[in-house]
Amino acid sequence: QKEVEQNSGPLSVPEGAIASLNCTYSDRGSQSFFWYRQYSGKSPELIMFIYSNGDKEDGRFTAQLNKASQYVSLLIRDSQPSDSATYLCASARGNQFYFGTGTSLTVIP
Protein backbone atom coordinates (compact mmCIF):
# COMPACT_ATOMS: atom_id res chain seq x y z
CA GLN A 1 0.00 0.00 0.00
CA LYS A 2 1.33 3.40 -0.93
CA GLU A 3 1.64 6.05 1.74
CA VAL A 4 -0.34 8.56 -0.31
CA GLU A 5 -2.83 7.59 -2.97
CA GLN A 6 -4.49 9.72 -5.60
CA ASN A 7 -6.74 9.01 -8.53
CA SER A 8 -4.49 9.59 -11.53
CA GLY A 9 -7.37 10.93 -13.62
CA PRO A 10 -7.47 12.56 -16.01
CA LEU A 11 -10.10 14.80 -14.51
CA SER A 12 -11.85 17.20 -16.87
CA VAL A 13 -14.07 20.07 -15.78
CA PRO A 14 -15.60 22.94 -17.73
CA GLU A 15 -14.31 26.45 -17.16
CA GLY A 16 -16.01 28.06 -14.17
CA ALA A 17 -16.85 24.76 -12.47
CA ILE A 18 -15.49 23.39 -9.20
CA ALA A 19 -12.69 20.87 -9.54
CA SER A 20 -12.41 18.37 -6.70
CA LEU A 21 -9.17 16.49 -6.16
CA ASN A 22 -8.89 13.75 -3.60
CA CYS A 23 -6.13 12.01 -1.71
CA THR A 24 -5.90 9.36 1.01
CA TYR A 25 -2.96 8.56 3.25
CA SER A 26 -2.06 5.50 5.27
CA ASP A 27 0.05 6.83 8.15
CA ARG A 28 -2.18 8.05 10.99
CA GLY A 29 0.84 9.81 12.46
CA SER A 30 1.14 12.15 9.47
CA GLN A 31 1.43 15.69 10.73
CA SER A 32 1.01 17.90 7.71
CA PHE A 33 -0.40 17.76 4.21
CA PHE A 34 0.38 19.62 1.05
CA TRP A 35 -0.94 20.22 -2.43
CA TYR A 36 1.45 20.96 -5.26
CA ARG A 37 0.67 21.99 -8.81
CA GLN A 38 2.96 20.88 -11.60
CA TYR A 39 2.71 22.23 -15.11
CA SER A 40 4.12 20.10 -17.88
CA GLY A 41 7.89 20.53 -18.05
CA LYS A 42 8.03 22.50 -14.82
CA SER A 43 8.86 21.63 -11.22
CA PRO A 44 6.16 21.23 -8.55
CA GLU A 45 4.87 24.44 -6.97
CA LEU A 46 3.33 24.50 -3.50
CA ILE A 47 -0.21 25.88 -3.55
CA MET A 48 -1.71 24.82 -0.21
CA PHE A 49 -0.77 23.21 3.08
CA ILE A 50 -2.96 22.12 5.95
CA TYR A 51 -2.18 20.77 9.42
CA SER A 52 -5.53 20.70 11.23
CA ASN A 53 -8.85 19.03 10.61
CA GLY A 54 -11.31 21.11 8.66
CA ASP A 55 -11.08 23.52 5.78
CA LYS A 56 -8.45 26.03 4.81
CA GLU A 57 -9.22 28.56 2.12
CA ASP A 58 -6.83 30.60 0.00
CA GLY A 59 -8.42 32.48 -2.86
CA ARG A 60 -10.06 30.00 -5.21
CA PHE A 61 -8.44 27.05 -3.44
CA THR A 62 -9.79 25.18 -0.42
CA ALA A 63 -7.93 22.33 1.22
CA GLN A 64 -9.91 19.94 3.40
CA LEU A 65 -8.46 17.52 5.94
CA ASN A 66 -10.26 14.71 7.72
CA LYS A 67 -7.80 12.85 9.91
CA ALA A 68 -10.37 10.33 11.09
CA SER A 69 -10.94 9.22 7.50
CA GLN A 70 -7.30 9.87 6.50
CA TYR A 71 -8.53 11.98 3.64
CA VAL A 72 -7.31 15.20 2.09
CA SER A 73 -8.96 17.09 -0.72
CA LEU A 74 -8.42 20.20 -2.79
CA LEU A 75 -11.27 22.19 -4.24
CA ILE A 76 -10.65 24.68 -7.00
CA ARG A 77 -13.54 27.08 -7.49
CA ASP A 78 -14.20 28.94 -10.73
CA SER A 79 -11.73 26.69 -12.54
CA GLN A 80 -9.70 28.37 -15.27
CA PRO A 81 -7.84 26.85 -18.22
CA SER A 82 -4.64 27.99 -16.49
CA ASP A 83 -5.45 25.52 -13.68
CA SER A 84 -4.82 22.65 -16.11
CA ALA A 85 -1.90 20.79 -14.57
CA THR A 86 -1.02 17.77 -12.50
CA TYR A 87 -1.81 18.13 -8.80
CA LEU A 88 0.35 16.27 -6.31
CA CYS A 89 -0.79 15.48 -2.79
CA ALA A 90 1.87 14.99 -0.11
CA SER A 91 2.03 14.11 3.56
CA ALA A 92 4.79 14.61 6.10
CA ARG A 93 5.71 13.04 9.40
CA GLY A 94 8.93 14.17 10.96
CA ASN A 95 11.53 14.06 8.22
CA GLN A 96 9.50 11.60 6.13
CA PHE A 97 7.74 13.17 3.20
CA TYR A 98 5.50 11.20 0.82
CA PHE A 99 4.10 12.25 -2.54
CA GLY A 100 1.16 10.78 -4.36
CA THR A 101 1.39 9.98 -8.04
CA GLY A 102 -0.65 13.04 -8.99
CA THR A 103 -3.99 13.78 -10.61
CA SER A 104 -4.08 15.32 -14.06
CA LEU A 105 -6.65 18.12 -14.33
CA THR A 106 -7.86 19.64 -17.58
CA VAL A 107 -10.12 22.67 -17.52
CA ILE A 108 -12.06 22.93 -20.76
CA PRO A 109 -12.76 26.45 -22.04
Added chain:
Amino acid sequence: SAVISQKPSRDICQRGTSLTIQCQVDSQVTMMFWYRQQPGQSLTLIATANQGSEATYESGFVIDKFPISRPNLTFSTLTVSNMSPEDSSIYLCSVGHYYNEQFFGPGTRLTVL
Protein backbone atom coordinates in the same frame (compact mmCIF):
# COMPACT_ATOMS: atom_id res chain seq x y z
CA SER B 1 9.66 30.35 0.44
CA ALA B 2 13.24 29.73 -0.62
CA VAL B 3 14.82 30.60 -3.95
CA ILE B 4 16.51 27.53 -5.34
CA SER B 5 18.76 27.26 -8.36
CA GLN B 6 20.10 24.18 -10.09
CA LYS B 7 22.97 23.78 -12.49
CA PRO B 8 23.01 22.65 -15.20
CA SER B 9 19.42 23.14 -16.33
CA ARG B 10 19.89 20.42 -18.93
CA ASP B 11 22.62 18.25 -20.35
CA ILE B 12 23.19 15.54 -22.88
CA CYS B 13 25.77 13.00 -21.80
CA GLN B 14 27.43 9.90 -23.16
CA ARG B 15 26.96 6.49 -21.68
CA GLY B 16 29.51 5.64 -18.99
CA THR B 17 30.25 9.23 -17.99
CA SER B 18 29.22 11.08 -14.82
CA LEU B 19 27.36 14.33 -14.25
CA THR B 20 27.30 16.44 -11.11
CA ILE B 21 24.22 18.54 -10.48
CA GLN B 22 24.42 21.49 -8.14
CA CYS B 23 21.64 22.86 -5.96
CA GLN B 24 21.99 26.26 -4.32
CA VAL B 25 19.51 27.85 -1.90
CA ASP B 26 19.33 31.49 -0.89
CA SER B 27 18.85 30.70 2.80
CA GLN B 28 19.91 28.06 5.28
CA VAL B 29 17.70 24.99 5.28
CA THR B 30 17.63 21.92 7.43
CA MET B 31 16.93 19.35 4.81
CA MET B 32 17.65 18.97 1.14
CA PHE B 33 16.17 16.25 -1.00
CA TRP B 34 16.99 14.84 -4.40
CA TYR B 35 14.23 13.45 -6.60
CA ARG B 36 14.01 11.89 -10.01
CA GLN B 37 11.03 12.31 -12.26
CA GLN B 38 10.70 10.49 -15.54
CA PRO B 39 8.37 11.87 -18.23
CA GLY B 40 4.74 11.49 -17.24
CA GLN B 41 5.65 9.92 -13.93
CA SER B 42 5.52 11.07 -10.37
CA LEU B 43 8.42 12.01 -8.14
CA THR B 44 10.79 9.35 -6.87
CA LEU B 45 12.90 10.27 -3.87
CA ILE B 46 16.55 9.36 -4.36
CA ALA B 47 17.99 10.53 -1.04
CA THR B 48 17.82 13.03 1.76
CA ALA B 49 20.94 15.14 2.23
CA ASN B 50 21.64 16.43 5.71
CA GLN B 51 24.49 18.78 6.47
CA GLY B 52 27.33 17.16 8.32
CA SER B 53 26.18 13.60 7.89
CA GLU B 54 25.89 10.94 5.23
CA ALA B 55 22.94 11.14 2.88
CA THR B 56 20.07 8.75 3.50
CA TYR B 57 19.22 6.77 0.38
CA GLU B 58 15.88 5.28 -0.55
CA SER B 59 15.43 1.69 -1.54
CA GLY B 60 16.81 1.10 -5.02
CA PHE B 61 19.35 3.93 -4.89
CA VAL B 62 22.94 3.48 -3.77
CA ILE B 63 25.75 5.84 -2.89
CA ASP B 64 28.12 4.46 -5.53
CA LYS B 65 25.69 5.39 -8.28
CA PHE B 66 24.36 8.63 -6.79
CA PRO B 67 26.96 10.16 -4.48
CA ILE B 68 25.70 13.25 -2.69
CA SER B 69 27.53 16.04 -0.93
CA ARG B 70 26.10 18.55 1.51
CA PRO B 71 28.99 20.75 2.62
CA ASN B 72 26.82 23.45 4.21
CA LEU B 73 23.21 24.49 4.84
CA THR B 74 22.74 26.18 1.46
CA PHE B 75 24.35 23.83 -1.05
CA SER B 76 24.27 20.24 -2.20
CA THR B 77 25.40 18.21 -5.18
CA LEU B 78 24.13 15.00 -6.70
CA THR B 79 26.37 13.01 -9.03
CA VAL B 80 24.91 10.53 -11.47
CA SER B 81 27.74 8.06 -12.07
CA ASN B 82 28.48 5.67 -14.90
CA MET B 83 25.37 6.79 -16.70
CA SER B 84 23.18 4.67 -18.93
CA PRO B 85 20.17 5.68 -21.04
CA GLU B 86 17.93 4.51 -18.16
CA ASP B 87 19.25 7.46 -16.13
CA SER B 88 17.65 9.90 -18.55
CA SER B 89 15.24 11.86 -16.41
CA ILE B 90 14.58 15.14 -14.70
CA TYR B 91 16.48 15.52 -11.44
CA LEU B 92 15.00 17.85 -8.88
CA CYS B 93 16.36 19.15 -5.63
CA SER B 94 14.04 20.40 -2.97
CA VAL B 95 14.50 22.00 0.42
CA GLY B 96 12.49 21.92 3.58
CA HIS B 97 12.37 21.89 7.32
CA TYR B 98 11.19 19.22 9.70
CA TYR B 99 7.65 18.13 8.60
CA ASN B 100 7.11 21.42 6.84
CA GLU B 101 6.59 22.11 3.18
CA GLN B 102 9.21 21.43 0.54
CA PHE B 103 10.16 23.85 -2.19
CA PHE B 104 11.56 22.64 -5.46
CA GLY B 105 14.30 23.84 -7.70
CA PRO B 106 13.70 24.20 -11.45
CA GLY B 107 15.16 20.79 -12.22
CA THR B 108 17.92 19.38 -14.40
CA ARG B 109 16.86 17.58 -17.55
CA LEU B 110 19.37 14.82 -18.28
CA THR B 111 19.55 12.85 -21.50
CA VAL B 112 22.00 9.96 -21.73
CA LEU B 113 22.88 8.68 -25.20
